[in-house]
Amino acid sequence: MTALKNDTFLRALLKQPVERTPVWMMRQAGRYLPEYRKVREEAGSFINLCTHPELACEVTLQPLRRFAFDAAILFSDILTIPDAMGLGLSFSEGEGPQFARPITSAADIHNLGIPDPETDLRYVIDAVRLIRRELNGSVPLIGFSGSPWTLATYMVEGGGSKSFRKVKALMYEQPALMHVLLEKLAESVAAYLNAQIAAGAQAVMVFDTWGGMLTTEDYREFSLAYASRVAALLQTEVNGQRIPTILFTKGGGLWLETMTEAGYDALGLDWQTDIGLARARVGDKVALQGNMDPVALYAKPDIIAEKVKTILEKYGAGSGHVFNLGHGILPDINPEHVGAMVEAVHRFSPAYHRP
Numbered sequence: 001m002t003a004l005k006n007d008t009f010l011r012a013l014l015k016q017p018v019e020r021t022p023v024w025m026m027r028q029a030g031r032y033l034p035e036y037r038k039v040r041e042e043a044g045s046f047i048n049l050c051t052h053p054e055l056a057c058e059v060t061l062q063p064l065r066r067f068a069f070d071a072a073i074l075f076s077d078i079l080t081i082p083d084a085m086g087l088g089l090s091f092s093e094g095e096g097p098q099f100a101r102p103i104t105s106a107a108d109i110h111n112l113g114i115p116d117p118e119t120d121l122r123y124v125i126d127a128v129r130l131i132r133r134e135l136n137g138s139v140p141l142i143g144f145s146g147s148p149w150t151l152a153t154y155m156v157e158g159g160g161s162k163s164f165r166k167v168k169a170l171m172y173e174q175p176a177l178m179h180v181l182l183e184k185l186a187e188s189v190a191a192y193l194n195a196q197i198a199a200g201a202q203a204v205m206v207f208d209t210w211g212g213m214l215t216t217e218d219y220r221e222f223s224l225a226y227a228s229r230v231a232a233l234l235q236t237e238v239n240g241q242r243i244p245t246i247l248f249t250k251g252g253g254l255w256l257e258t259m260t261e262a263g264y265d266a267l268g269l270d271w272q273t274d275i276g277l278a279r280a281r282v283g284d285k286v287a288l289q290g291n292m293d294p295v296a297l298y299a300k301p302d303i304i305a306e307k308v309k310t311i312l313e314k315y316g317a318g319s320g321h322v323f324n325l326g327h328g329i330l331p332d333i334n335p336e337h338v339g340a341m342v343e344a345v346h347r348f349s350p351a352y353h354r355p
């Protein structure tokens with residue numbers, strides 16, 4: 001494998017010294033880019049992009065041709081695992097993900113198998129291998145998965161949800177059964193991430209998009225416990241190199257202290273959390289990733305630059321910060337505004353890393 005030319009992102013996650021703050025963006029490959037819309041149009045559907053490694057590779061690389069991002073993220077989706085478990089994933093325009101066979105009974109849960117990534121999710125692992133080769137050492141590749149709790153919400157609801165009434169009913173009424181489901185998902189997620197690491201992913205991120213919908217005690221029991229279980233099962237050393245891990249819980253700002261105990265190198269922050277206060281709360285235990293409001297990218301470039309400056313200033317001096325949005329970029333953002341954000345991180349951040 002070619003040596004990595006830019007490892008700023010990996011060093012920041014491990015709180016090692018850097019010359020400037022690294023930057024990438026959640027959903028950096030996606031509909032805000034005309035070149036993405038073109039490939040998606042030709043492919044016919046989002047799922048076709050995910051299942052054809054050469055297309056997944058192409059759209060992964062697109063944002064890196066435009067912007068000086070410090071990491072690439074595998075183009076895929078968190079719902080590949082439930083799909084491989086047999087739930088039948090589809091995306092309908094404007095309605096988001098849907099499962100043909102959601103979980104509706106105890107038998108459905110007991111019958112779920114743990115997918116073998118190298119066979120059942122071969123297209124993802126092949127995409128990782130291809131992207132690593134095509135990146136040719138320019139920047140590190142991030143692998144990812146949904147958290148067990150977040151995957152369970154989609155599997156029980158059958159798609160997106162506002163109230164999470166079905167999955168919460170299962171959790172409140174049959175907690176032991178919910179634990180069976182979450183344990184299977186934790187094993188599946190760990191096997192999936194380990195296969196991505198073996199195929200070349202140089203950092204991994206767990207998306208707990210819906211952990212923030214839980215009460216404090218339920219968050220610990222049903223979300224964080226299984227994110228920790230995943231971390232404990234990960235093979236995070238490859239050829240003597242540490243593979244850094246990131247846990248992102250949207251709405252998790254209240255629980256940062258407990259999250260530092262989950263076994264991850266870094267925590268992703270949504271935009272509601274003050275990154276300066278967050279740093280004071282987590283201390284030296286973890287790095288932080290985030291956390292500009294994705295909606296701020298609608299503002300004019302000079303205002304975007306000011307917002308970037310505020311976040312860098314709040315985090316303050318020293319390593320351990322990866323600049324990102326607080327959630328995924330929205331589909332109708334002007335790509336030039338993304339350029340303004342990246343440029344501002346490059347312009348303002350070296351001041352915080354002088355020895």
Ligand code: CP3
Nearest residue numbers: 026027028029030046073074075076077078096207209328
């Ligand atoms: O960050 C990246 O660039 C990598 C790719 C990535 C996608 N989905 C591509 C995608 C990642 C990391 C995800 C994760 C994901 N998928 C999450 C967790 C992250 C988060 O946003 O909190 C969730 C909850 C999903 C499930 C999912 N997939 C939803 C809710 C949707 C949106 C449906 C819609 O129409 O907006 C998707 C589809 C999806 N995943 C798209 C992309 C680029 C849009 C597909 C398209 O229409 O082109």
